[in-house]
Amino acid sequence: MKELIQEASAWSSKILGKETTSIEKLRKEASLRDYYRVISGDQSFVLMDNFDDLEGATKFLYIGKLFRENNLPVPEVMAFSEDLKYLLLEDLGNEVLDQTNILSDEAILTKSICHIANIQNLPLDVLQSFSKESLEHQTFGFRNVFQYKGIVLTSKEEKTISNLRNFLVQMLMTQPFVPLHNDFERRNLILNKEEIYIIDFQDCCVGPMGIDLASILYEHDRYYDEELILSQIRSFLSKKSSNMKQNKVLEYVFVALAHRSIRIVSTFVSYFLEGKLLNRKKDLEKFIIRIVFSLNKLNRTEEAQIIKKLL
Numbered sequence: 001m002k003e004l005i006q007e008a009s010a011w012s013s014k015i016l017g018k019e020t021t022s023i024e025k026l027r028k029e030a031s032l033r034d035y036y037r038v039i040s041g042d043q044s045f046v047l048m049d050n051f052d053d054l055e056g057a058t059k060f061l062y063i064g065k066l067f068r069e070n071n072l073p074v075p076e077v078m079a080f081s082e083d084l085k086y087l088l089l090e091d092l093g094n095e096v097l098d099q100t101n102i103l104s105d106e107a108i109l110t111k112s113i114c115h116i117a118n119i120q121n122l123p124l125d126v127l128q129s130f131s132k133e134s135l136e137h138q139t140f141g142f143r144n145v146f147q148y149k150g151i152v153l154t155s156k157e158e159k160t161i162s163n164l165r166n167f168l169v170q171m172l173m174t175q176p177f178v179p180l181h182n183d184f185e186r187r188n189l190i191l192n193k194e195e196i197y198i199i200d201f202q203d204c205c206v207g208p209m210g211i212d213l214a215s216i217l218y219e220h221d222r223y224y225d226e227e228l229i230l231s232q233i234r235s236f237l238s239k240k241s242s243n244m245k246q247n248k249v250l251e252y253v254f255v256a257l258a259h260r261s262i263r264i265v266s267t268f269v270s271y272f273l274e275g276k277l278l279n280r281k282k283d284l285e286k287f288i289i290r291i292v293f294s295l296n297k298l299n300r301t302e303e304a305q306i307i308k309k310l311l
Helices: 001-017 054-069 105-119 132-138 142-148 157-175 210-217 227-238 248-275 278-297 301-310
Strands: 020-027 034-040 042-048 079-080 084-089 177-180 189-192 195-198 204-208
Touching: 001 034, 001 042, 001 084, 001 227, 054 084, 054 204, 105 195, 105 210, 132 157, 132 248, 142 248, 157 204, 157 248, 157 301, 177 227, 189 248, 204 210, 204 227, 204 248, 210 227, 210 248, 227 248, 248 278, 278 301
Parallel strands: none
Antiparallel strands: 020 034, 034 042, 042 084, 079 084, 177 204, 189 195
Protein backbone atom coordinates (compact mmCIF):
# COMPACT_ATOMS: atom_id res chain seq x y z
CA MET A 1 0.00 0.00 0.00
CA LYS A 2 2.85 2.38 0.86
CA GLU A 3 4.40 1.79 -2.56
CA LEU A 4 1.09 2.53 -4.30
CA ILE A 5 0.72 5.82 -2.44
CA GLN A 6 4.31 6.77 -3.30
CA GLU A 7 3.65 5.98 -6.98
CA ALA A 8 0.45 8.05 -6.96
CA SER A 9 2.25 10.91 -5.22
CA ALA A 10 5.11 10.85 -7.74
CA TRP A 11 2.68 10.96 -10.68
CA SER A 12 0.69 13.87 -9.25
CA SER A 13 3.91 15.79 -8.50
CA LYS A 14 5.02 15.31 -12.10
CA ILE A 15 1.68 16.53 -13.45
CA LEU A 16 1.47 19.53 -11.14
CA GLY A 17 5.09 20.51 -11.77
CA LYS A 18 5.86 20.76 -8.08
CA GLU A 19 6.28 18.41 -5.18
CA THR A 20 3.23 16.97 -3.48
CA THR A 21 3.38 18.12 0.12
CA SER A 22 0.86 15.57 1.40
CA ILE A 23 -1.38 12.77 0.17
CA GLU A 24 -4.27 11.43 2.21
CA LYS A 25 -6.39 8.38 1.40
CA LEU A 26 -10.09 9.17 1.27
CA ARG A 27 -13.04 6.99 2.24
CA LYS A 28 -13.29 3.65 0.47
CA GLU A 29 -16.53 3.20 -1.44
CA ALA A 30 -18.21 0.11 -2.86
CA SER A 31 -16.03 0.19 -5.97
CA LEU A 32 -12.47 -1.10 -6.07
CA ARG A 33 -11.11 2.34 -7.01
CA ASP A 34 -9.08 4.32 -4.45
CA TYR A 35 -9.24 8.06 -3.90
CA TYR A 36 -6.66 10.39 -2.37
CA ARG A 37 -6.57 14.08 -1.49
CA VAL A 38 -3.36 15.55 -2.88
CA ILE A 39 -1.98 18.80 -1.44
CA SER A 40 0.54 20.72 -3.50
CA GLY A 41 1.48 24.09 -2.10
CA ASP A 42 -1.78 25.99 -1.50
CA GLN A 43 -3.78 23.82 -3.92
CA SER A 44 -5.62 20.56 -3.34
CA PHE A 45 -6.92 17.95 -5.77
CA VAL A 46 -8.49 14.50 -5.64
CA LEU A 47 -6.52 11.70 -7.25
CA MET A 48 -8.46 8.66 -8.49
CA ASP A 49 -6.56 5.39 -8.76
CA ASN A 50 -8.40 3.15 -11.24
CA PHE A 51 -5.85 0.34 -10.97
CA ASP A 52 -6.26 -1.57 -14.26
CA ASP A 53 -9.88 -0.62 -14.97
CA LEU A 54 -9.34 1.09 -18.32
CA GLU A 55 -12.99 0.73 -19.29
CA GLY A 56 -14.21 2.30 -16.04
CA ALA A 57 -11.83 5.25 -16.41
CA THR A 58 -12.88 5.79 -20.02
CA LYS A 59 -16.54 5.80 -18.99
CA PHE A 60 -15.79 8.25 -16.17
CA LEU A 61 -14.23 10.71 -18.61
CA TYR A 62 -17.00 10.31 -21.17
CA ILE A 63 -19.93 10.51 -18.74
CA GLY A 64 -18.35 13.46 -16.93
CA LYS A 65 -18.13 15.37 -20.20
CA LEU A 66 -21.73 14.43 -21.02
CA PHE A 67 -22.95 15.65 -17.62
CA ARG A 68 -21.09 18.95 -17.88
CA GLU A 69 -22.44 19.58 -21.38
CA ASN A 70 -25.94 19.17 -19.97
CA ASN A 71 -25.39 21.49 -16.99
CA LEU A 72 -25.12 18.73 -14.40
CA PRO A 73 -22.53 19.63 -11.73
CA VAL A 74 -19.63 17.18 -11.57
CA PRO A 75 -15.93 17.63 -10.67
CA GLU A 76 -13.60 18.90 -13.39
CA VAL A 77 -10.94 16.51 -14.66
CA MET A 78 -7.60 18.29 -14.39
CA ALA A 79 -5.35 15.57 -15.88
CA PHE A 80 -5.05 11.84 -16.50
CA SER A 81 -2.22 9.40 -17.11
CA GLU A 82 -1.69 7.81 -20.53
CA ASP A 83 -2.88 4.42 -19.29
CA LEU A 84 -5.80 6.05 -17.40
CA LYS A 85 -4.63 4.48 -14.16
CA TYR A 86 -4.66 7.90 -12.52
CA LEU A 87 -7.09 10.80 -12.88
CA LEU A 88 -6.56 14.14 -11.15
CA LEU A 89 -9.87 15.78 -10.25
CA GLU A 90 -11.16 19.03 -8.84
CA ASP A 91 -11.33 18.83 -5.04
CA LEU A 92 -14.92 19.53 -4.00
CA GLY A 93 -14.18 19.39 -0.26
CA ASN A 94 -15.50 17.24 2.54
CA GLU A 95 -19.23 18.02 2.67
CA VAL A 96 -20.37 14.60 1.45
CA LEU A 97 -24.10 14.57 2.08
CA ASP A 98 -24.24 11.30 4.00
CA GLN A 99 -21.81 12.75 6.55
CA THR A 100 -23.04 16.30 7.10
CA ASN A 101 -26.20 17.93 8.42
CA ILE A 102 -25.49 21.28 6.80
CA LEU A 103 -28.60 20.92 4.61
CA SER A 104 -32.05 19.69 5.62
CA ASP A 105 -33.39 16.41 4.28
CA GLU A 106 -35.98 18.32 2.29
CA ALA A 107 -33.35 20.57 0.68
CA ILE A 108 -31.22 17.57 -0.29
CA LEU A 109 -34.12 15.59 -1.71
CA THR A 110 -35.52 18.58 -3.59
CA LYS A 111 -32.21 19.22 -5.34
CA SER A 112 -31.67 15.49 -5.87
CA ILE A 113 -35.01 15.14 -7.63
CA CYS A 114 -34.03 18.03 -9.92
CA HIS A 115 -30.73 16.30 -10.71
CA ILE A 116 -32.49 13.00 -11.43
CA ALA A 117 -34.98 14.72 -13.73
CA ASN A 118 -32.10 16.41 -15.57
CA ILE A 119 -30.15 13.14 -15.87
CA GLN A 120 -33.24 11.62 -17.46
CA ASN A 121 -33.03 14.32 -20.13
CA LEU A 122 -29.63 13.09 -21.31
CA PRO A 123 -29.57 11.62 -24.83
CA LEU A 124 -30.57 7.97 -24.81
CA ASP A 125 -28.61 6.92 -27.86
CA VAL A 126 -25.15 7.56 -26.37
CA LEU A 127 -25.57 5.40 -23.25
CA GLN A 128 -25.49 1.66 -22.73
CA SER A 129 -28.85 0.19 -21.78
CA PHE A 130 -29.76 -2.52 -19.30
CA SER A 131 -31.21 -5.66 -20.83
CA LYS A 132 -33.40 -8.35 -19.31
CA GLU A 133 -30.32 -10.59 -19.19
CA SER A 134 -28.15 -8.00 -17.44
CA LEU A 135 -30.84 -7.32 -14.84
CA GLU A 136 -31.17 -11.06 -14.21
CA HIS A 137 -27.40 -11.42 -13.87
CA GLN A 138 -27.21 -8.65 -11.26
CA THR A 139 -29.05 -10.76 -8.66
CA PHE A 140 -27.77 -14.20 -9.66
CA GLY A 141 -25.52 -14.43 -6.61
CA PHE A 142 -28.31 -13.83 -4.10
CA ARG A 143 -28.54 -17.53 -3.30
CA ASN A 144 -24.97 -17.29 -1.94
CA VAL A 145 -26.15 -14.80 0.69
CA PHE A 146 -28.10 -17.52 2.50
CA GLN A 147 -25.06 -19.80 2.47
CA TYR A 148 -22.92 -16.91 3.75
CA LYS A 149 -25.35 -16.46 6.64
CA GLY A 150 -25.46 -20.22 7.32
CA ILE A 151 -29.12 -20.54 6.37
CA VAL A 152 -30.36 -23.65 4.56
CA LEU A 153 -33.46 -23.11 2.47
CA THR A 154 -35.94 -25.80 1.54
CA SER A 155 -36.34 -26.58 -2.15
CA LYS A 156 -39.69 -24.76 -2.05
CA GLU A 157 -38.07 -21.66 -0.54
CA GLU A 158 -35.27 -21.73 -3.13
CA LYS A 159 -37.89 -21.88 -5.88
CA THR A 160 -39.78 -18.98 -4.29
CA ILE A 161 -36.65 -16.80 -4.23
CA SER A 162 -35.85 -17.75 -7.83
CA ASN A 163 -39.38 -16.79 -8.87
CA LEU A 164 -39.00 -13.50 -6.98
CA ARG A 165 -35.87 -12.61 -8.96
CA ASN A 166 -37.73 -13.32 -12.21
CA PHE A 167 -40.76 -11.31 -11.07
CA LEU A 168 -38.67 -8.24 -10.21
CA VAL A 169 -36.89 -8.31 -13.57
CA GLN A 170 -40.17 -8.68 -15.44
CA MET A 171 -41.59 -5.70 -13.54
CA LEU A 172 -38.47 -3.62 -14.15
CA MET A 173 -38.70 -4.30 -17.87
CA THR A 174 -42.22 -2.77 -17.94
CA GLN A 175 -40.96 0.57 -16.56
CA PRO A 176 -40.00 3.49 -18.80
CA PHE A 177 -36.28 3.23 -19.61
CA VAL A 178 -34.43 6.50 -18.95
CA PRO A 179 -30.84 7.67 -18.35
CA LEU A 180 -29.73 6.83 -14.80
CA HIS A 181 -26.84 7.71 -12.51
CA ASN A 182 -27.34 4.13 -11.24
CA ASP A 183 -26.04 4.78 -7.70
CA PHE A 184 -27.74 8.01 -6.73
CA GLU A 185 -27.16 8.12 -2.97
CA ARG A 186 -26.17 10.88 -0.57
CA ARG A 187 -22.67 9.36 -0.38
CA ASN A 188 -22.31 10.31 -4.06
CA LEU A 189 -23.39 13.92 -3.55
CA ILE A 190 -21.10 16.70 -2.30
CA LEU A 191 -22.04 20.23 -1.27
CA ASN A 192 -19.60 22.75 -2.70
CA LYS A 193 -20.20 26.51 -2.94
CA GLU A 194 -23.95 26.08 -2.34
CA GLU A 195 -24.25 23.58 -5.21
CA ILE A 196 -24.79 19.83 -4.87
CA TYR A 197 -22.24 18.06 -7.07
CA ILE A 198 -22.62 14.51 -8.37
CA ILE A 199 -19.72 12.03 -8.12
CA ASP A 200 -19.16 8.36 -9.02
CA PHE A 201 -21.23 8.74 -12.16
CA GLN A 202 -19.24 6.38 -14.40
CA ASP A 203 -21.97 3.71 -14.24
CA CYS A 204 -24.51 6.04 -15.83
CA CYS A 205 -26.67 4.05 -18.23
CA VAL A 206 -30.22 3.64 -19.52
CA GLY A 207 -32.51 1.62 -17.30
CA PRO A 208 -35.80 1.41 -15.38
CA MET A 209 -37.07 4.77 -14.12
CA GLY A 210 -37.44 3.68 -10.50
CA ILE A 211 -33.77 2.95 -9.85
CA ASP A 212 -32.41 6.44 -9.11
CA LEU A 213 -35.60 7.45 -7.26
CA ALA A 214 -35.36 4.36 -5.03
CA SER A 215 -31.67 5.01 -4.40
CA ILE A 216 -32.17 8.47 -2.92
CA LEU A 217 -35.68 8.24 -1.42
CA TYR A 218 -35.10 4.90 0.35
CA GLU A 219 -31.41 4.80 1.18
CA HIS A 220 -30.27 1.94 3.38
CA ASP A 221 -29.54 4.18 6.39
CA ARG A 222 -31.93 7.12 5.80
CA TYR A 223 -35.57 7.03 6.80
CA TYR A 224 -37.62 9.98 5.60
CA ASP A 225 -41.14 10.97 6.56
CA GLU A 226 -43.65 9.40 4.18
CA GLU A 227 -45.23 12.73 3.30
CA LEU A 228 -41.80 14.15 2.40
CA ILE A 229 -41.25 11.22 0.04
CA LEU A 230 -44.68 11.64 -1.54
CA SER A 231 -44.11 15.36 -2.01
CA GLN A 232 -40.82 14.62 -3.79
CA ILE A 233 -42.55 12.14 -6.09
CA ARG A 234 -45.17 14.78 -6.89
CA SER A 235 -42.34 17.22 -7.61
CA PHE A 236 -40.72 14.65 -9.90
CA LEU A 237 -44.00 14.13 -11.77
CA SER A 238 -44.39 17.87 -12.24
CA LYS A 239 -41.13 17.84 -14.21
CA LYS A 240 -42.34 15.07 -16.56
CA SER A 241 -44.51 15.59 -19.61
CA SER A 242 -46.30 12.24 -19.27
CA ASN A 243 -49.51 11.46 -17.38
CA MET A 244 -47.95 9.01 -14.94
CA LYS A 245 -49.74 8.62 -11.61
CA GLN A 246 -48.16 8.84 -8.18
CA ASN A 247 -49.09 5.25 -7.26
CA LYS A 248 -47.50 3.92 -10.44
CA VAL A 249 -44.23 5.74 -9.71
CA LEU A 250 -44.31 4.36 -6.15
CA GLU A 251 -44.65 0.87 -7.59
CA TYR A 252 -41.67 1.55 -9.87
CA VAL A 253 -39.69 2.69 -6.84
CA PHE A 254 -40.49 -0.33 -4.65
CA VAL A 255 -39.71 -2.80 -7.44
CA ALA A 256 -36.42 -1.01 -8.14
CA LEU A 257 -35.62 -0.84 -4.41
CA ALA A 258 -36.11 -4.59 -3.97
CA HIS A 259 -34.03 -5.48 -7.03
CA ARG A 260 -31.32 -2.92 -6.28
CA SER A 261 -30.98 -4.02 -2.65
CA ILE A 262 -30.79 -7.69 -3.65
CA ARG A 263 -28.09 -6.78 -6.19
CA ILE A 264 -26.06 -4.85 -3.61
CA VAL A 265 -26.33 -7.58 -0.96
CA SER A 266 -25.25 -10.17 -3.55
CA THR A 267 -22.28 -8.03 -4.62
CA PHE A 268 -21.20 -7.32 -1.05
CA VAL A 269 -21.22 -11.00 -0.09
CA SER A 270 -19.24 -11.88 -3.22
CA TYR A 271 -16.60 -9.31 -2.23
CA PHE A 272 -16.62 -10.35 1.44
CA LEU A 273 -15.89 -13.94 0.47
CA GLU A 274 -12.85 -12.65 -1.45
CA GLY A 275 -11.72 -10.57 1.53
CA LYS A 276 -12.64 -7.29 -0.19
CA LEU A 277 -14.72 -4.27 0.92
CA LEU A 278 -14.94 -5.59 4.46
CA ASN A 279 -15.57 -2.00 5.59
CA ARG A 280 -19.10 -2.35 4.17
CA LYS A 281 -20.07 -5.36 6.31
CA LYS A 282 -21.93 -3.06 8.67
CA ASP A 283 -24.27 -2.07 5.83
CA LEU A 284 -25.33 -5.58 4.86
CA GLU A 285 -28.24 -5.85 7.32
CA LYS A 286 -29.48 -2.37 6.36
CA PHE A 287 -29.91 -3.43 2.73
CA ILE A 288 -31.62 -6.67 3.78
CA ILE A 289 -34.10 -4.61 5.82
CA ARG A 290 -34.81 -2.57 2.68
CA ILE A 291 -35.50 -5.75 0.71
CA VAL A 292 -38.07 -6.87 3.29
CA PHE A 293 -39.61 -3.39 3.41
CA SER A 294 -40.02 -3.11 -0.35
CA LEU A 295 -41.41 -6.63 -0.72
CA ASN A 296 -44.04 -5.92 1.93
CA LYS A 297 -44.98 -2.75 0.05
CA LEU A 298 -45.42 -4.92 -3.07
CA ASN A 299 -47.52 -7.44 -1.09
CA ARG A 300 -44.87 -10.13 -1.60
CA THR A 301 -45.12 -11.25 2.02
CA GLU A 302 -44.08 -14.89 1.47
CA GLU A 303 -40.78 -13.82 -0.07
CA ALA A 304 -40.31 -11.17 2.61
CA GLN A 305 -40.64 -13.79 5.36
CA ILE A 306 -37.98 -15.97 3.76
CA ILE A 307 -35.55 -13.07 3.38
CA LYS A 308 -36.16 -12.02 7.01
CA LYS A 309 -34.25 -15.16 7.96
CA LEU A 310 -31.10 -13.25 6.93
CA LEU A 311 -31.60 -10.71 9.74
